[in-house]
Amino acid sequence: MRLWYQSMTRPAAWPAYAEALRRTLDRAADPGTEIAIHGIEKRGGIGDQYRSLEFIETIEVLENAARAEAEGFDALLLGNIADPGLRPAREMLSIPVLGLCETALLTACQMGASIGLVIANDKHHSRILENVALTGLTTRVVGVERMKVDRLADLDAAFSPGEARERILGQFQAAADACVARGAEVVIPAAGVAMVLLAEAGIHEAGRGVPVLNASVALLKAGESAVKLNRLMGGRFTSRRGAYAQPPAGQIAELRRAYGPVFPRIAEG
Template sequence: MKIWHQSSVDLENYPVYKASLAKHYAKVASPGTEIHLHGVPEQMWHGMSPSEVMRVPYAYHKAMSGQLLHNVYRAEQEGYDAFVIGTYTEPLLRECRSLVDIPVISMPESTVLISCSMATKIGLVTLNDENLWFLKNAMHRHQFEGRVSGIYVIEPQLPEREMDAVFLNPTDYIEAFLHTARRAIKEGADLIIPAEGLVAEVLAANDVFEVDGVSILDGVGAPLMYAEMLARLHKLTGLHAGRQWHYRKPSPELLKLYPASLE
């Protein structure tokens, strides 16, 4: 099995995070599964952090649309079995699922679906206010509001550019996360999702999977395992996204008119 992980950060500028991801995936992936890590081009963010761009809808859509649509199409053409959108903002999820038959995995959707089997109320803890906005919309879009007790932001808020340094000295940040998680638990959460890739990876790299008797989901490993499951179902039974309504697929003629390319 071969899985494409598409990060929304330029991974070459996050070497510690990239190395941690690779080590993490090697640990949790099933035998024989290959995970290929892909970042975005460094110039795509023009020296800014992704959060500075994603707070402006036009700019974020413009930045991500070509990359994601081109890469998900390329992944299917190159024989990948699943495609993980490696950001909790889940940009262009509907469009990506409309374009290909291989499973396209959303991190917020998959982690909440998994968590629903372990808790009736789930707390999401994320990086900053920009991610909070995206998560609120994702929970509404997936009709998860009844299962989510709250969405919380870790203070102090850090930009993505500073997060790579956290991997080298994580103690204070982990304590800030746990403080926020305890607040979520007090307000009804019986399971915690670290709902941002960098946050989730800091915790997993330091084996932080529980607080006060409440589980902390592996927010990076769980979507990968979910991708493996859907990929197997796709291979064995042909399972694919619904084509009559929400994820209608373009015809070959329409795809020629609107090719999935970076042009």
């Protein structure tokens, strides 16, 4: 199977992370799974904790979503904790579309009864909790603690030994400890780069038997499962009633005149 993994980082600004993400996903992939990792190339890719910048980058995400389906990929994986473009892409594509935050939360529910989130900075706080609310899991989250990474690109330096690495790993451990003290049974590093950094550092437990979830790997494995389910269900993995309903064939010609080549899998009626 072929999976399109869409990061929200600009590869040139995050070289160490890009290499670590590739190593992490390749180690975890099933035999026969091909993973194409794409970042942000056109505009941005360094500060998506700000809503306006996330919005700008999401345009490219949705363009790449259309590319993924056109090029024959079996699923789209959105590897950013804000799940940018998740719901529009699900509505648009015929292949499964999974998001990092949603997948992390649903996976954590299978691992423990309560969840702690370690966010990168204060700006991420409300954005992440909005995603929690969308999944209906607000009552499962017992703690949200933060590191002090206001400039997200600073995380890239932590992939090499040195002061930055020790400082950021120490900040994560302190925040994870606080989550555990609040009753968390699973801790999610609520930043895609941090997840991979911790996995590379061999940190899989927050203490007292509390696992630290690498949701990048969870997203990959959920993507593989979604592709298999989609095949077994005759391509009916995504509901077409309500939230992810597509336009009826009788309207698609009119919509294409106004918007361009939208919903490419729908034949004009």
